[in-house]
Amino acid sequence: DAGITQSPRHKVTETGTPVTLRCHQTENHRYMYWYRQDPGHGLRLIHYSYGVKDTDKGEVSDGYSVSRSKTEDFLLTLESATSSQTSVYFCAITGQGGTGELFFGEGSRLTVL
Amino acid sequence: EDQVTQSPEALRLQEGESSSLNCSYTVSGLRGLFWYRQDPGKGPEFLFTLYSAGEEKEKERLKATLTKKESFLHITAPKPEDSATYLCAHNYGQNFVFGPGTRLSVLP
Numbered sequence: 001d002a003g004i005t006q007s008p009r010h011k012v013t014e015t016g017t018p019v020t021l022r023c024h025q026t027e028n029h030r031y032m033y034w035y036r037q038d039p040g041h042g043l044r045l046i047h048y049s050y051g052v053k054d055t056d057k058g059e060v061s062d063g064y065s066v067s068r069s070k071t072e073d074f075l076l077t078l079e080s081a082t083s084s085q086t087s088v089y090f091c092a093i094t095g096q097g098g099t100g101e102l103f104f105g106e107g108s109r110l111t112v113l
Numbered sequence: 114e115d116q117v118t119q120s121p122e123a124l125r126l127q128e129g130e131s132s133s134l135n136c137s138y139t140v141s142g143l144r145g146l147f148w149y150r151q152d153p154g155k156g157p158e159f160l161f162t163l164y165s166a167g168e169e170k171e172k173e174r175l176k177a178t179l180t181k182k183e184s185f186l187h188i189t190a191p192k193p194e195d196s197a198t199y200l201c202a203h204n205y206g207q208n209f210v211f212g213p214g215t216r217l218s219v220l221p
Contacts (some may be wrong), residue, residue: 004156031207042200043211053185058208077188090156102202102209103146104156 003027004070004105006091019078021108024049025071030076031094033102034058034066036090043090049074081112115140117212121220125218126191134186136201144204146184148177151198152178160199178191191219 013019023032032036034046035058045058047066055066063085065077078085088109092102120135138146145164149157161170162177170177174195176187186199196219202211 033209035211040213042213043202043209045208048207056207092156100145100163101159102149102157103159106156107154 004091004093004103004104005088006108008108010109011104013081013113014113015082016080018083019110019112021076021089021091021110022086023074023076023105025074025091025093027093027103028071029093031097032068032076033092033094034064035092036060036088037090037107038087046076046089076109081110083112086110086112114115115203115210116201117203117210119199119201119212119215121215122213123175123216125220126188127194128219128221129190131186131187131189131191132201134217136184136186137210138184138203138210139182140203140205140210144209145219146179147202147209148184148186149200149202157200168211172213190215193221195219 005024007022033048035043037043046060046064049055049068055109057090067075088107090107091105094102116139118137145162147162148160149159151157161177166181168179174189178185198214198216200214203210
């Protein structure tokens with residue numbers, strides 16, 4: 001199994017509060033991704049990183065920011081959570097120049113009240 | 114816009130009843146077609162990658178095939194433990210575009 005750990009696994013918060021989700025990998029892979037998964041939409045890319053301090057936006061990046069200060073850690077921040085950001089968030093990694101298969105973490109379920 | 118669609122949305126099979134899941138994509142210049150299995154409350158688990166039309170890959174009761182516009186996941190003599198959601202995806206730049214999945218239930 002790919003060494004990917006997400007924390008927290010579950011979180012309930014209130015509208016307007018900041019939230020940070022953490023993804024930690026032990027594989028030393030260059031590429032890391034944050035996806036959200038919602039019924040009827042499948043997995044949608046929020047942001048990805050192709051190296052330390054190198055990040056780019058995905059298709060649903062509004063309201064989210066990311067940071068990667070170390071190879072092993074990729075943080076997803078919701079500056080001011082909204083109910084539309086209630087979702088399951090998955091971190092993923094790939095090592096083959098960003099074009100090989102993805103390996104996913106167990107997910108973080110976020111509920112914004 | 115590149116899209117990935119999957120059918121059926123849900124499928125119920127009796128144990129041993131073989132069937133196929135469909136994944137259709139509109140991207141030109143496919144770089145890779147991926148199949149994943151997702152169990153409830155878990156992250157997707159990688160199954161196969163296909164790169165060119167005519168390619169086939171097998172793993173236990175699963176076989177994935179690829180044409181120019183579609184991929185099929187054939188399930189032969191399924192067992193209840195094959196029950197899961199099956200996702201397909203393709204490469205799009207540095208992104209992976211996912212389909213909505215097929216929810217498979219195999220009844221004993």
